[in-house]
Amino acid sequence: MTPITEVEGHRLALSNLEKVLHPATGFTKGELLHYYATTADALLPHLRDRPLSFLRYPDGPDGQVFFAKNVPPGTPDWVTTAEVPRAEGPARMVLVQDLASLMWAANLVTEFHTPQWRVGTPDVADRLVFDLDPGAPATVVECCRVALWLRERLAADGIEAYAKTSGSKGLHLLAPVEPTPSQRTTEYAKRLAVEAERAMPRLVLHRMTRSLRPGKVFVDWSQNAARKTTAAPYTLRARPEPTASAPVTWEEVAGCGSPGALVLCARDIAPRLQAYGDLLAPLLDPVRARPLPA
Structure with missing residues (x-):
């Protein structure tokens, strides 16, 4: 029998709670739901008003893994949705605005991915992002070297960056910026990625070309494009262990x-939340947003 629970006045059927999703640790779906419930205060502000793309893995990372952008069939009518533009035509997507909709979405077993803009202002970014992706034998150690260089370079333009793990192999850098057309944030991010490659040619790559990537860190600037998304802060990832894309200190x-x-x-x-609070809270503070240089 599927357990029924009530969250903020909404009844939810939470299924298969004993199913093992992350085989390396025996982490179950019930533990996944508990994680999201207890992390909600930090996670929800980073999801709010951003149309969600779901990377679903209902049978764990070794099962079927697939992206879902449109509102899933059977979505309750109390879950907020919004029509958003796409190159192929407008689509209706989910907004996770509260604990109830977070738990409903987590019950689907999904990674949460968001664009750098909010619903209502598509193509206008309020965040800048770099995805640092190491090509073996490079690891996150090399990503950290590149992150420190980018942090200093951004600071020279008056922009304060914050770091989080990707939850996979690499590192993400994010910075709050004044509302800026996504095309301009993309161009700026690409310019800095090119600068990083020139400064560290044996370590950094700004192109995705697979044959060039072994031993280097690919600085992916393209996730600033309006159509692209990035793993949200605190989302769990479809990995053998239940790794999280979580903030880290610059000291770390x-x-x-x-x-x-x-x-x-x-x-x-x-x-970590108890010790540090949300290290990415500055991303949510409009006072900290800075303009991109001309």
Whole structure:
């Protein structure tokens, strides 16, 4: 029998709670739901008003993994949705605005991915993002070196950057910016990626060309494009272990000396929130947003 629970006045059927989703640790769907419930205060502000793309893995990372952008069939009528523009025509997408809709979406077993803009202002970014992706044998250690360079370069333009793990192999850098057309944020991010490659040619790559990537860090600037999305802060990832895309301090980035040093799993996040609060809270503060240089 599927358990029924009430969240903020809405009845939810939470299914298959004993199913093991992350085989490396035996992490179950019930534990996944508990993670999102206890992380909601930090997670929800980063999802609010951003149309969600779901990377679903209902049978774990070894099962079928697929992206879902449109409102899933059977979505309750109390879940907020919005029509958003796309190149192929407008689409209706989910907005996770509250704990009830977060738990409904988590019950689908999904990674949460968001664009750099909010509904109502598509193509106008309020965040800048770099996805630092290492090509073996490079690891997150090399990503941290690149992140420190980018942090300093952004600071020279008056922009303060914040770091989070990707939840996979690499690192994400994010910065709050004044509302800016996505095309302009993309151009600026590409310019800095090119500068980073010139400054560290043996370490950095700004092109996605697979044959060039071994031993280098690909600075993916393209996720600033309006059509692109990035793994949201605190989302769990479809990996053998329940790794989270979670914020880290700059001290941790500077001190990263081994590939496993910045691996954060579901069990790590509550203690970190208690110790640090939400390290990415400045992304939500419009006072901290800075204009891009002309």
